[in-house]
Amino acid sequence: MEVKLPTFDSVFSVDCVIFGFEAGELKILLIERNEEPYKDWLALPGYIVEQDESIDDAAERILYELTGLRDLHMQQFHTFGEVNRHPQGRVITVAYYALIRINGQKELRPITQYARKAFWHPVNELPKLAFDHTAIFQTAFNKIRRRLNYQPIAFELLPEKFTLTQLQSLYEAVENRKLDKRNFRKKMLSYGFLKELDEKQKGVSYRAAKLYKFDRRKYAKIFHSEMGGEK
Amino acid sequence: MEVKLPTFDSVFSVDCVIFGFEAGELKILLIERNEEPYKDWLALPGYIVEQDESIDDAAERILYELTGLRDLHMQQFHTFGEVNRHPQGRVITVAYYALIRINGQKELRPITQYARKAFWHPVNELPKLAFDHTAIFQTAFNKIRRRLNYQPIAFELLPEKFTLTQLQSLYEAVENRKLDKRNFRKKMLSYGFLKELDEKQKGVSYRAAKLYKFDRRKYAKIFHSEMGGEK
């Protein structure tokens, strides 16, 4: 059976690639679509930008509506503008990424009917995604892989308090290679923006590790004196 | 006298920040607008994307129409989507940059009536530009400053054959600081992608410097074996 779809002239949309880190694995947030086109497919959370909202605002709203997540720091990273990327008409999409702590408590619950559900999926072995979302994901992944080494994005993926081993395994997951434990620690600590806490890991059946926390103030001081702001 | 302008719903545009290097100075390409809004203002070359062209294609076409320049390698770098950035309606603009050799011979000549003229202007002491173009330029400048150190963009700004001093003064202009001559040369040559020519600079009233040329093949070999492609 063939479904007749409406067409439209030209619209903007945003798509969000939200990275999380859990159980030593890097994951992204996907939705199951509940609307044509690509009904029942998996896709990145994304939707149409309203007439009277900036694209940055749209990104926040749309992510919230599709997943229930709010107040992330999303960063635009690329705009996809091929003529035929959307089957119903001309849609140029601005893609955003964000990195967040996956938090068992925080429920993922679509607010609109447009998504049937939202869930985390490991970045390895991603299934086929709707539209050009696989390419969008790839571009995002390349970007954050780069940025990991000159921006403090790792800390957004970890819990507030984390161990150095957790930090290292995040780097290993993103860079997809093993790192030397001693050298990694030496380097991280040498930056001076990690604060050692008087607290230890709990609930592990082996020697508990010290917890650390990322000190934003110190980071800003160190970084901004070295070079002008970034964007 | 107040001018009544038409309004429109939503359109995409592209804006181009084209960098060139001349007389030891970094410059960008500006146009003088010949249409409302911002008639007579200076602006970045930019215009509306057609219904049936990709944004990448649009960027090439528009740059050509406004300046007569063709076949640059433009790279998208950011999309500007504030609601009120354009006085006549909702315009989201995708911004591109490119780096090219300024070539006295190549005439800058707008093809459409939309621009009165196109010309190079030093990036220092830029005048006020139309729309949010000053912010767009700033973002572009920050990007290329960053990229200079991990992508071979410098060579696009220089003539095919260049001296090491020219190369150095380009780096100095972009990074806005003095570099040490010996260290700079040592480092550049150590990369192995500069080809020393059997030729010397001509027409200078002092000892002529050796000419070099950027060897794309070698660069690709070195770079691609070190890490996956970029984007």
Place this chain on the structure above:
DNA sequence: AATATAGTGTGTAAAAATTACACCATTAAA
């Protein structure tokens, strides 16, 4: 012909950053 001018081209030592590498310590569970 001599000299002034302007930029070319080169090496080395010190300091800093990166890499490679192995074993004892601690905790909880068996």
Place this chain on the structure above:
DNA sequence: TTTAATGGTGTAATTTTTACACACTATATT
């Protein structure tokens, strides 16, 4: 008490980065 699992630590070798000064060459000027 033993085992399993991970935490935590230092040093030497190598590589990379930095700081630094002077003789050479080509032309223009007198």
